[in-house]
Amino acid sequence: MANRRKSNRSKEKETDWQERVVQIRRVTKVVKGGKKLSFRAIVVVGNERGQVGVGVGKASDVIGAVRKGVADGKKHIVEVPLTKANSIPHPTYGVGTGAKVMMRPAAPGTGVIAGGAVRTVLELAGVRNILAKQLGSDNPLSNARAAVSALSALRTLADVAEERGVSIEKLYS
Numbered sequence: 001m002a003n004r005r006k007s008n009r010s011k012e013k014e015t016d017w018q019e020r021v022v023q024i025r026r027v028t029k030v031v032k033g034g035k036k037l038s039f040r041a042i043v044v045v046g047n048e049r050g051q052v053g054v055g056v057g058k059a060s061d062v063i064g065a066v067r068k069g070v071a072d073g074k075k076h077i078v079e080v081p082l083t084k085a086n087s088i089p090h091p092t093y094g095v096g097t098g099a100k101v102m103m104r105p106a107a108p109g110t111g112v113i114a115g116g117a118v119r120t121v122l123e124l125a126g127v128r129n130i131l132a133k134q135l136g137s138d139n140p141l142s143n144a145r146a147a148v149s150a151l152s153a154l155r156t157l158a159d160v161a162e163e164r165g166v167s168i169e170k171l172y173s
Helices: 002-015 062-075 116-125 140-152 157-164 168-172
Strands: 018-031 034-046 051-059 077-079 092-096 099-105 130-136
Touching (some): 018 062, 018 116, 018 140, 051 116, 099 140, 116 140, 130 140, 157 168
Antiparallel strands (some): 034 051, 099 130
16 A cells, blocks of 8 residues: 555656657758658756756657657756745856857746747746846757756855855845
């Protein structure tokens, strides 16, 4: 009986992850007999409570590519510190290949002001109020990775105080 309860809990943990496909692209590889066709899927995985990851999967069919993308995304999960207003603690900047993403915290009620893959990453991370801008490349994979890079660079006051070995009150003075 205990084993059943345990398996039900693990199923619950599995189901609170959400997946969104950002892009599916048909790619080809030139081989001896001609061209080999496959699909590349860019998938964002998140639990809307401060954890998000971007994954890429390639397979000969779309379903297989998405499945591999989800598995890859779960391997590359980052923790995002959220404020009480479901925003980020401070402005941040992320780079992913040729893409750059700038993010700023926003007041409650602002919503997610971002476009494309960055919007998907922020929504699945659980961010509800933010201003974000994509700079440079418009490649969805590069922008998604830049967004994850920016989110992984975030630190709370408690983290900074612990890192410096001082109290939070000392940081304000």
